Amino acid sequence: MGDREELEIFLEYLKQNQGCDLTVYKHSTLQRRLGVRMRQIGVNTYHSYIDYFKHHSEELSILLDTIFINFTGFFRDFDAWEYLANQVIPKIISRKKPHEPIRIWSASCASGEEAYTLALLFAEALGIEQYLQQVQIYATDVDEAALRQARQHCYTISEVAGVPPAFLDKYFESTSQGYVFNPTLRRRVIFARHNLLEDAPISKLDLLVCRNTLMYFNPEAQVKILIRFHFALKNLGFIFLGKAETLVSRSFLFTPVSIKHRIFSKGAKLESNDVLMLSNKPSQKNTDILIESKDLWQSAFETNPIAQLIVAPNNKLIGVNKSARNLLNMSANDLGNPLPTLPLVTQFGELNTQVEQTLQNRSSVSIKNAQWSTATRVYKLDIDIVPISDSNCRLLGATIIFKSVTN
Missing domain, CATH: 3.40.50.150 (Vaccinia Virus protein VP39)
Structure with a gap:
């Protein structure tokens, strides 16, 4: 039995026996955060985790605290x-x-x-x-x-x-x-x-x-x-x-x-x-509209005011939006090249290592206060590297997000 099938059995157990439906959340996110909790208690399989639940009545509350990581703040952004x-x-x-x-x-x-x-x-x-x-x-x-x-x-x-x-x-x-x-x-x-x-x-x-x-x-x-x-x-x-x-x-x-x-x-x-859709039985048609709107998703990526890159699982650059081209002095000619060969890696020395870590572990990584210099200005950037998976938990690559924190 594969990891996906075992995860679905575990989620069905939570739904039927614990009254907690997590099936609507992205499986890639759930896998990462379930893994965090399972490692904390020394459990290696979802089957063993179900057994653990049966003997620890407080576990659901602890697990939900792990899954619903509350990241907020006054005047965030x-x-x-x-x-x-x-x-x-x-x-x-x-x-x-x-x-x-x-x-x-x-x-x-x-x-x-x-x-x-x-x-x-x-x-x-x-x-x-x-x-x-x-x-x-x-x-x-x-x-x-x-x-x-x-x-x-x-x-x-x-x-x-x-x-x-x-x-x-x-x-x-x-x-x-x-x-x-x-x-x-x-x-x-x-x-x-x-x-x-x-x-x-x-x-x-x-x-x-x-x-x-x-x-x-x-x-x-x-x-x-x-x-x-x-x-x-x-x-x-x-x-x-x-x-x-x-x-x-x-x-x-x-x-x-x-x-x-x-x-x-x-x-x-x-x-x-x-x-x-306001009922609890959404039609498949509504979901299909979202999934099939590829042109809209591509346009949203291209026009996003936050600079973003996308790399494939083999660490080659496959996407760079307008904000990234302007900020990082990149062009369409960079597409298809391995990330370590790109000039920006020279300034962001640990970037390639962190991207490789994200692709290998499927976990997000952040680099704080990285410095980026242009001919006219020096920027301080927070860099978030986030894995991308499809609905079947298949790794599609990673996105690299550059957020200016320059004073």
């Missing part, structure tokens, strides 16, 4: 939040009368940083009194432990590092336990457990924030969630995604507001087949 504050929030407020509610959903809110970022931005725009009268923020996640942390609204000095000093002084209190978010603003944030695929979406929203969550789901689940998000938004409502995500799979449902910052507004009406 600061430029995008600045755009939201200056361009989007004023539009939302201008459409409202003083007595009309402003409804916001922070989906997959993790430990609450993004929900509280939204709260302070709306308080800043409206004033605290008007904020308390108008704004309601719903913050949800599937992870109960993360929600418990979020409800405490207390953060360490490192966790509030992304908060501008003026906001930190105005909206947080420094205590012996940490930085406590303003309890008055906190009253307008409701935290609750919510499964994006199984629970009804929160409705009549002016703004929906769901950042770097969709990428963990398989294509069928992504389609279903996007259609639920469309249903949740009011006409002209906004959706704010993470840098790693696009909406090309349902581009007619959402209109770009800022591609760079991954902000969209509600677009067309749902088609009849899409309405069916």
Whole structure:
């Protein structure tokens, strides 16, 4: 029996015996994170892991903590939040009368940083009194432990590092336990457990924030969630995604507001087949539309404002988008060449080794504060190297993402 079959048996065990359905998540992601937990307890096979579950009632909670790694932060991707504050929030407020509610959903809110970022931005725009009268923020996640942390609204000095000093002084209190978010603003944030695929979406929203969550789901689940998000938004409502995500799979449902910052507004009406997707029985047709839209995926890669390269399993370059060509002085002539022969490896000395590690171990690797020099400027870059697998867990290669952290 192959690894895929054994994984499917294990997932079916979790679904039937533990009441936990992980089948909607990408198998490649699950394999990596299951492997982490199995190595921690000295288990080598999924069959042995099932036996371990039968004798350790607390294991499901521990496993879910391993799978649902909560990576968030205040003002994560600061430029995008600045755009939201200056361009989007004023539009939302201008459409409202003083007595009309402003409804916001922070989906997959993790430990609450993004929900509280939204709260302070709306308080800043409206004033605290008007904020308390108008704004309601719903913050949800599937992870109960993360929600418990979020409800405490207390953060360490490192966790509030992304908060501008003026906001930190105005909206947080420094205590012996940490930085406590303003309890008055906190009253307008409701935290609750919510499964994006199984629970009804929160409705009549002016703004929906769901950042770097969709990428963990398989294509069928992504389609279903996007259609639920469309249903949740009011006409002209906004959706704010993470840098790693696009909406090309349902581009007619959402209109770009800022591609760079991954902000969209509600677009067309749902088609009849899409309405069916709001149930728990999605049709195959909807999934096929996403999988077969190759031209759209290629265009999304080419126009992504984040510089990206793609290498094949043999470590040859097979993709370079426009941002990478401009930043790294590359061209189409570099395609097909082994990564170690490319000039950029000279400046990024450990890059080739890290890519080889990713391809061999199928695990993501990061390089922090790498230096890249051009004729006119020196950049500091964070480099993420992420394996790419298909739905059958077959390794397709790796993507190399270059994010500027230059001051």
